[in-house]
Amino acid sequence: MNYKDTLHLPKTDFPMKADLVTREPERLKIWEEQGLYGQIQDTRKDAPLFVLHDGPPFANGDVHMGTALNKVLKDLIVKSKTMAGFRAPFVPGWDCHGLPIEFKVVKESRGLSPVEVRRKSEEYARKFIDIQRGQFKRLGVFGTWADPYLTLAHGYEAEIIRAFAKFVEKGLVYQSKKPVYWSTGAQTALAEAEVEYADRTDPAIYVKFPLVTGDLAGKANMVIWTTTPWTLPANVAIAVSAKQEYVLVTLGRDGWAEDFFVARPLLESFTREAELQVYGEVATVTGEQLAGLEAQHPFLDRKSRIITADFVTMDSGTGQVHVAPGHGADDYIAGKQHGLPILSPVDDAGKLTEEAGMPAWTGKYVFDANADVVAHLRSIKALLGEQKYLHSYPHCWRSKTPVVFRAVEQFFIKIDALRADALKAIDGVTWLPHWGRNRIYGTVESRPDWCISRQRTWGVPLPVFYDASGQPILDAALARKVADLVDQHGTNLWFEKNDAEWAQMLGLPAGTTRRSDTLDVWIDSGVSHTAVTAKRPELGGSPIADVYIEATDQHRGWFQSSLMTSIALYGQAPYKSVITHGFVVDKDSRKKVSKSEQGTYAKPMNAEHFVGKYGADIVRLWASSVDYQNEVPFSEESFKGLTDAYRSFRNILRILLANLFDFDSAQHAVEFRPLGETGGVAAWTRGPSGEAIRGTIIDRWVLSRLQEVTETCRKAYAEYDFRKVFQTLNQFVTVDISALYVDITKDRLYCDAANSPRRRVTQTVMARVLDSLARLLAPILVFTADEAWQFAGRKTSVHLEQFPEPDAVLRDTALEAQMEQLLGLRGKIGQAVEGARAEKLIGNALEGAVTLQIADQSLYDQLNGREAELEELFILSDLTIAVGGENSARVIRTTRQKCARCWRHRKDVGARPAHPELCERCADVVEDVAKKTVVS
């Protein structure tokens, strides 16, 4: 007879195949229709507020795995905080202005007017905002997607200008002609964060400067070393090291010889590299003694003054440094100290101007002019040596052209006025990982004044007017008036109206002009604490957020720009804690995945590719499984491994659901109760009849483990340690639930009478595990957890729920320890069974008769007489236990008969004459089933 029909086999419609790629969008649509995000906020209306403030991604390019990691991590925080009982709104944003967009637009169509460039740039930004928004939503990220914050919104732009007004009011803004990083490719000043270093070969030359004052006038020469010959037209001084010894030596070659000053430590390397002979030493002086003398510029009618400076090192060169205050930061400072002129005879495109004083070079790109300068120096016999010099040199991150230092009129924010407060504020912030504190501290400690003006079109205009004489009017009230107009009309107004119209609108005298400079985009995103955090009612009205989380490069970027502006505006940091994550890098090349490299990868790196191939839940599982605090190596291979982890989660949810097919918790659930005096062990009482049933070891153990897992996960979520959540749940699911609990309880679930107490106990435990698992997984597997929740018969989304609370009554550490021992014994049995199998004694373990020898007397005493429970626990038919020796197991073939229904080999098979093939338990069940069938 076939008894299969009398079993309670698992049954569910929850599909084994996830098919996330088609199913996720359907669920997404339902969530949207229900307004799930709004519902979540409603359920948390009165809960304590937790604000994660979104750092705005740039509105350019597709969402790649790096962006996806960032956004998913944010979502994991927001969702886990929500489920921990907070009201955690998420307002996503985009950084919309800036060079990369303008660059693309200008490249596409040349010769556009500023107004047209801005219109196209906005179009471009909005296009990518839509693309990215779609991709972020598809990843299951919840937030106010219909109403994000955009730095190009009129209201936001107005706040930027108001912030500027405040800076002006506090006397933080000044204008100065100062050397800045200048991109000749993009024709603008660059922020430090926009500069990247790359190798480059330049001519390194030694240049003669004859002394023209002092005793040695006409008799001795200075000699400098430089790798930027094109800056020589701007030379106004030569710096020496005050305390350093300089030796006057006679140098020459091929019959020619002259006297030169050279720093003693560099004499050897200089003469070797310049291939000069040392004919004799004439005198020795210190740098201080040289100071004040003047040398003749090699090709211009100008004197170059000898000065002392700290930045002169003995690393390379001659110990005499060519100083061009218009072309270097150190040079500028030295120039200021000594009252030297600031020359910068280079135009926006990096071409030498007439001011350079060399008509033949006018219009030459500076890096091309190098060769002309060298040739000219050689022809006038001022060149003492030349080499090719490979060095790491700053380049523009956008145009990839080498950067020049160029002095232009720019506006700056005085960092010195903010530095002390900023450093103090840094120590009031929690940095995660903790070394982030040092990172930003060092950056803030050493950063120079903030150059906030840009010669670009796609940005917020610098709200400064110039009087008839061309002097800037730095006036907060005026800037605020501009802000009010911008609030209504947007910043396009600045470009659409002319000077006269602006003067009229603001009541300024005729002849007042304005310029086309825009503000550094780091100001845009840097004031989001004011334009968003403080302004959005749902975010609580304070500019201070609970947490910022971005990639590590933002220590120099957004974390810092936000900090400095916040210090200027409020005197405090805009965040309570800052978390950083590493970059996603290609596993093989170790190359960072970034937008500017997009399209250059051999392998796909777009989030869309992986979402479309595997599903968002897999991408999220990936994000939760990696060590995000470090660099995150990424390959499709390792990504595939996660699909297996996903499957184990899904299959567990499925088998739990399936085993609960005839379980109605209101009707069948048993109660958990402490056992009282016998200890913390839990027992159960059945509802209606009230008889006490003690759960078996495995039930009580799983419940205990569930409490531990719950506690661990809650704590890990609170510490943003998602990897730990992943590991913990993964192991719980694969080992404790799948390999142990589900496997062990199959017999009772399938074969016991439907209402058998131990069957209902098991289902009660499984229901509890399912419930906890779905909640604990919900922030990570947003779609799958919700799907399981729905199949568990819940009418609303799991995302409206809270995390389970660990129940101390159900925790039983003594039992856990005992289980540890039992699992050790289980291992011994497993090995013995394998052995017996290899010898063809048995096929499967149920055919074996196992004798288990237990070394520990007290364990044996506890187990003796509980063979039936142990047979179930070890999934055996025939177990005998003995004590002594060491833990071991022996297996022979059992002599017991196999029950045709439960397939176990039992002593009592055939005890019921009516059912000769069955064990008693199965006979009872079958008879009961038969009766019922007759009745109905």
Add this chain to the structure above:
RNA sequence: GGGCGUGUAGCUCAGUUGGUUAGAGCAUGCGCUUGAUAAGCGCAGGGUCGCAGGUUCGAAUCCUGCCACGCCCA
């Protein structure tokens, strides 16, 4: 070149104040099951814990140096 950080099995990661034979999941191999079945279970192989010294009865863990990689700075 300087600062910060990282380096444990093919992959993703655990390794408590130093303490038995360094663990888990996945992957691999070999079996079992066919009543979770495009599933489930078991067993096995796989690591000189980046390298070299040192402290210690004992080091993946503490110290020093080096190597590789990353970020930041020059």
